[in-house]
Amino acid sequence: MALTPGQSARYARHIVLKDVGGAGQQRLSAAHVAVVGAGGLGAPVIAYLAGAGIGRLTIIDDDTIAVSNLGRQVIYRDADIGQSKAETAARFAMALNPEIAAFARVERLDEGTAERLLGAPDLVIEGTDSFAAKRLVAGVCRDRSIPLVMGALGPFDGSVTVFAPHLRREDGTPWPGFERLYPADPNPEDSPPCELVGVVNVLPGVVGTMMANEAVKWIAGYGTPLLGKLLVYSARTGESRIMGYR
Template sequence: MALTPAQSARYARHIVLKDLGGSGQQKLSAAHVVIVGAGGLGAPVIAYLAGAGIGRLTIIDPDSVSISNLARQVIYQEADLGQPKVEAAARFIEALNPEIVTQPLAQSLDESNVGALLAGADVVIEGTDSFPVKRLVAASCLDAKIPLVMGALGPFDGSLTVFAPFRARRSGGDYPRFEALYPRDPRPEDSPPCELVGVLNVLPGIVGTMMANEAIKWIAGYGEPLLGKLLIYSARTGESRVMSYR
């Protein structure tokens, strides 16, 4: 479907990009992205995918906005305190880009509903701090052959990767599964929540924006996704490194 004059004006900087252009923007406008987790990583993902003009955003998160969220989850305001995050996120999207179709789902994922909630997505983005949820989402995306962008945070470090085990490498063989990177869930003492160890407020924004880029590049078709690669960013040094895994 051709872009309207209003869309052409809104996305003008995308349209003049040689490797994205009008055709890439049309793909973004027709895409459906499911975002699991509307917290530290989900908030910047929501902001930049809404700005990019993703046609439909489904946001899944059971939590409500708390005062401690506001320092790093900047799509929320004090007026949103106590409100479901997904509803506050939907209001943010409506204010930024009212053309986007938003589906806010204030519920938890489990084996009984994950398949239905992720169905029909062009890309799934997972940014929770729960490894059981990450494993569950990864298994469902594998079954449905949906590419999965996944991120994680520490106090001063973050990481992201893309899973698409159903896609074959040019050199032969498939790209690795979730289990290749996380063969087992970490022990609670090895992965304490940010409530206990803290997290630098800018870190989720940096890593979450990178995650949004992975979804945009997959849909629009530019660049190389982080398939079989883990990007690790350090806020202490400002450096990123990429490691391969099989």
């Protein structure tokens, strides 16, 4: 589908960008991305996917906005306290970019709802703080052959990777899935929530933007996705390192 004059003006920097161009922007505008979690990681993901012109966003989160969220989940405002994160994020996305459609799913994602809530998007982004949710989403994406961008946070560091075990490497072997990186659930004592240990406020913005980049480059077709690789960023040093896993 050709871009409208309004889209051509809005996405002009993408259209003149080598390796994206009009064709890449058309792919972005035709894409459907499901975002699981509209919190620290989901907020920057939603903002940059909306700005990039992802044609349809499905935002899944059953939580409400608290005052303690505002320091790092910067798509929300003081007046939004007590409101649904998914609904507020969807309104933010469409106010930022009226060319897209954003849909809120205000439900808890669990074994009984995951397949229905995720639907059949072109790509899923998972940014919750629940390891059980991560494993569940990864399983649905694996079974449905949907690429998955996943991020996680600690107090001062975060990580990003991409799973697509339905695709194969040049040697014919499949790309590793979630179980290869996380063969067992971590001990809850080793990964306490940010409510207990804290998180520096800029870290979700940095890591969430990296996650959005993985989605945009996958859909638009530039660069190399983090398949079989875990990117780890440290807010203490400003350094990133990439580790492979098989």
